[in-house]
Amino acid sequence: MILNLWCVPRSLSTAFEKMMEQRGDFLVKGEPYFNAYLKETGKQSRSHTEFSSITAFLVCQSTIKKVFIKEMAHHVTGYVGDELFDQGENTFLIRDPRLSIPSLYTMLNDYTEKDAGFYSQLELFEKIRTKTGRVPVVMDGEALRQDPRTVVTAYFEALGLDPMLHALNWQTGGRKDWTGREEWHQAAGNSTGFIPNAEQIDLDRYPLGVRQTIERCLPIYNYLRSFAVHGGG
Numbered sequence: 001m002i003l004n005l006w007c008v009p010r011s012l013s014t015a016f017e018k019m020m021e022q023r024g025d026f027l028v029k030g031e032p033y034f035n036a037y038l039k040e041t042g043k044q045s046r047s048h049t050e051f052s053s054i055t056a057f058l059v060c061q062s063t064i065k066k067v068f069i070k071e072m073a074h075h076v077t078g079y080v081g082d083e084l085f086d087q088g089e090n091t092f093l094i095r096d097p098r099l100s101i102p103s104l105y106t107m108l109n110d111y112t113e114k115d116a117g118f119y120s121q122l123e124l125f126e127k128i129r130t131k132t133g134r135v136p137v138v139m140d141g142e143a144l145r146q147d148p149r150t151v152v153t154a155y156f157e158a159l160g161l162d163p164m165l166h167a168l169n170w171q172t173g174g175r176k177d178w179t180g181r182e183e184w185h186q187a188a189g190n191s192t193g194f195i196p197n198a199e200q201i202d203l204d205r206y207p208l209g210v211r212q213t214i215e216r217c218l219p220i221y222n223y224l225r226s227f228a229v230h231g232g233g
Contacts, residue, residue: 001066002058002088003159006073006124008117009107010100012141013093014188017070017175019152022167026068027061030177037075048079055084062087073120082131089159090128091137092121093144094224097217100141102201105210107184118217125224140228147230148194154229169193 003026007013017030036050061067069088076084097118104111113119128136137158144151148168156163169192178185203211 002062003066003068004084004088004090005068005070005093006076006090006121007070007093008095008100008121009072009104009115009184010095010141011103011185011187012095012145012194013070014178014185015191015194016093017068017177018170018188018191019167019194020068020070021175022170023164024167025164026066028175028177029058029067029069030175031071031075031181032058032069032177033071033075033080034181037079040079048081051076051080052083055080055087059083059087072117073124074114074117077120077123085124085128085131089137090124091139091155091159092125092224093139093141094121094221094228095141097214097221098203099197099199099201101210101214101217102203102206105206113213113216116213116217118220121224122220135227137229138224138227140225140230142197143228143230145194145196151230158229 005013005016014030017028020026021028032054033051036054039050040048058067058069073092097116101116104116108115125136125138137155139151139155149165152165152168153163172190172192174182174185174189178189182189203214
């Protein structure tokens with residue numbers, strides 16, 4: 001089994017990696033396509049050979065143990081062929097752009113709207129829904145932080161898997177997958193579980209471009225949230 005979780009940038013998805021690692025029944029792969037994505041961006045002639053090789057390796061590993069892949073949607077959209085989506089159970093972790101985009105801007109001042117990930121999430125969601133004829137499992141990030149037991153239970157039960165709620169608590173520390181990207185994962189590395197968001201974001205403090213990105217991405221978030229296993233609509 002391959003369980004894909006398609007995300008937008010923010011530390012909550014990395015905390016989900018920690019939970020999956022704590023479960024122990026999955027081989028956890030955090031952003032396995034990231035380095036290949038960096039090599040491909042900016043090229044006029046794109047070769048997808050490296051992406052295909054990574055997919056083949058992950059598929060091979062899944063014959064030995066279940067594989068969990070946490071990946072940013074924009075890292076694979078337009079680069080990876082249907083074999084990745086066909087081989088796996090595809091799920092989505094969505095985030096309110098009023099929270100995720102200011103956070104992205106703090107880390108990456110020159111982000112593009114592709115970096116924000118919302119358009120890629122929507123593209124993958126609709127592609128997978130059309131191909132399979134069923135709605136992919138969606139988790140809302142704020143609902144997850146507010147009530148992790150309920151949301152995690154709903155997520156895994158929708159997949160026919162044991163929620164293993166003991167995994168909602170884990171030890172602090174990093175993961176090998178984070179090498180070279182530690183600054184993006186500090187919050188998750190210091191965490192021991194999902195906690196409610198206490199952050200108060202004053203959007204007026206951010207540049208106009210950030211607020212415009214939020215306005216354009218908010219309808220996508222609200223649309224995907226209407227399909228959430230808990231806390232949507």
